Amino acid sequence: MLTPQLVTLLSDQALIAIIVVIAAVLVAGTAGLVVSRRRRSQLPQATQPARLDTAEPTVGEDAEEPRDTPTRTLEDTELPAESPAATIEKPESAQGRLVRLRARLARSQGSLGKGLLALLSRDKLDEEAWEDIETTLITADVGVAPTQELVEKLRTRMRVEGVGGAQARDILREELIALVDPSLDRTLKVSRKEMQPAVVMVVGVNGTGKTTTVGKLARVLVAEDKHVVLGAADTFRAAAADQLQTWGDRVGVRTVRGPEGGDPASVAFDSVKQGIEEEADAVLVDTAGRLHTKTGLMDELGKVKRVIEKTAEVDEVLLVIDATTGQNGLTQARVFAEVIDVTGLVLTKLDGTAKGGIVIAVQRELGVPVKLVGLGEGADDMAPFDAEQFVDALLD
Numbered sequence: 001m002l003t004p005q006l007v008t009l010l011s012d013q014a015l016i017a018i019i020v021v022i023a024a025v026l027v028a029g030t031a032g033l034v035v036s037r038r039r040r041s042q043l044p045q046a047t048q049p050a051r052l053d054t055a056e057p058t059v060g061e062d063a064e065e066p067r068d069t070p071t072r073t074l075e076d077t078e079l080p081a082e083s084p085a086a087t088i089e090k091p092e093s094a095q096g097r098l099v100r101l102r103a104r105l106a107r108s109q110g111s112l113g114k115g116l117l118a119l120l121s122r123d124k125l126d127e128e129a130w131e132d133i134e135t136t137l138i139t140a141d142v143g144v145a146p147t148q149e150l151v152e153k154l155r156t157r158m159r160v161e162g163v164g165g166a167q168a169r170d171i172l173r174e175e176l177i178a179l180v181d182p183s184l185d186r187t188l189k190v191s192r193k194e195m196q197p198a199v200v201m202v203v204g205v206n207g208t209g210k211t212t213t214v215g216k217l218a219r220v221l222v223a224e225d226k227h228v229v230l231g232a233a234d235t236f237r238a239a240a241a242d243q244l245q246t247w248g249d250r251v252g253v254r255t256v257r258g259p260e261g262g263d264p265a266s267v268a269f270d271s272v273k274q275g276i277e278e279e280a281d282a283v284l285v286d287t288a289g290r291l292h293t294k295t296g297l298m299d300e301l302g303k304v305k306r307v308i309e310k311t312a313e314v315d316e317v318l319l320v321i322d323a324t325t326g327q328n329g330l331t332q333a334r335v336f337a338e339v340i341d342v343t344g345l346v347l348t349k350l351d352g353t354a355k356g357g358i359v360i361a362v363q364r365e366l367g368v369p370v371k372l373v374g375l376g377e378g379a380d381d382m383a384p385f386d387a388e389q390f391v392d393a394l395l396d
C-alpha cells in the first residue's frame with residue numbers, strides 16, 4: 001500500500017528525475033547546435049556555391065521594375081556652381097621665354113648649328129667641305145636658294161677675312177642672322193583699337209597645332225593683362241571646341257562656340273560681336289583646316305574673314321605650320337597664302353625636329369615673318385620669334 005509519505009517521496013523523486021532528464025536533453029541539444037555551427041563556419045566558402053536563380057527573362061519582360069517618373073538626363077542634372085577664381089592659372093609672361101626655351105632649341109637643332117661650325121672650323125676648307133656645308137643646310141630644310149646664297153657669302157668672307165675657329169663662328173652667326181632677317185616686323189597686332197578689339201584669325205592644316213596656338217597665345221595676352229575672347233570656329237571637329245574652351249577656362253577667358261558642324265563664319269561673327277560687347281582687347285578665332293580642295297578652303301576662310309569684316313577689321317591672319325613636316329609644310333603654306341592674306345607665321349613643334357632651317361625657307365617662300373615658335377606641348381612653351389636669339393641657340 002502506498003502511504004501518503006511514500007507518495008510524496010516518490011513524486012519528489014519523480015520530479016527530480018524529470019528535471020534531470022529535461023536538463024540533460026537541453027545540454028545535449030545546445031552542444032549539438034554549437035558543433036554543427038562550428039562545422040558550418042569551418043567549411044571553405046568555395047565549396048558552398050550560391051544557389052543560382054536560373055529563371056531567365058522572357059520576351060516582353062522589362063529588366064527593371066517599371067517606374068512612373070522619367071529617368072533624368074544629363075542636361076537635367078544641375079552641377080554645383082564652381083568658383084572660377086579657384087582654378088585660374090597665372091601664365092608666364094612672354095618676355096624671356098625664348099631664353100628659357102633656348103636649351104630645347106639648341107638640343108633639337110644641334111646638327112645644324114654645331115655641324116656647320118665644325119665644318120667651317122676645319123683647317124682646310126676645300127670643295128668637299130663646302131659641299132658638306134651645303135648638304136647640312138639643305139638637310140635642315142633651309143631651302144636651295146637661301147643655302148646657295150649663304151654658302152657664297154661665307155666663302156667670300158672666309159677668304160677675305162681669313163679663317164679661324166673663333167672668326168668662323170662670328171661670321172657664321174652674322175650671316176645666319178642676316179638670312180633669318182632681323183629687319184622684319186614681327187610684332188603681333190593684338191592691341192585694342194579705338195573702338196574695337198584686335199581680331200586674330202589662326203589658320204592652317206589640321207593637326208599643325210592651330211588650337212594649341214590659339215590657347216597658348218591667349219595665355220601670352222592674359223599674362224599682359226589683356227582681355228581676350230576666343231572663337232571656336234573649327235566646327236568640323238567637336239573636340240576642337242572643347243579643347244579650346246579648356247585652354248580658355250584655364251586662364252579665365254570666354255570661348256564662344258557654335259553647334260558641331262555649324263557655320264564657322266557665324267561662330268567667328270558671334271565671337272567678334274562678343275569681343276566688341278565685352279570691350280575686349282583681342283578676339284582670337286580658331287578655324288578648321290580640314291579642307292581638301294583649294295576652292296573649298298578659299299570659300300571657307302574667305303567667308304569667315306568677310307563675315308568678321310562686317311563688324312571689325314581682321315588685324316592678323318596667323319598661318320600655323322608644323323616644322324616637322326618639311327617640304328609638305330611649305331606646300332601647304334603656299335596654298336594658304338594664295339587664298340588668304342597671311343600676316344604672320346607660327347612654326348610649331350620646332351622642339352621635335354632638327355630642321356630649323358624651315359624658318360628661313362618659309363619666310364622666303366611667303367615673304368611673311370615668323371612671329372611665334374612652338375617649342376613643346378607645355379602651356380607656356382611658345383615664344384615670340386627673335387632672329388638673334390634663334391641663331392644663338394643654333395650655335396650654342
Ligand SMILES: Nc1nc2c(ncn2[C@@H]2O[C@H](COP(=O)(O)OP(=O)(O)OP(=O)(O)O)[C@@H](O)[C@H]2O)c(=O)[nH]1
Binds near residue numbers: 208289348351374375
Ligand atoms: N612637341 C610639340 N607639340 C605641339 C606643339 N604645338 C602643338 N603640339 C601638339 O600637336 C598636336 C595637335 O595640336 P592641335 O592644336 O590639336 O592641332 P590643330 O591644328 O588645332 O588640329 P585640328 O583641331 O585637328 O585642326 C597636339 O598634340 C599638340 O599638343 C609644339 O610646339 N611642340
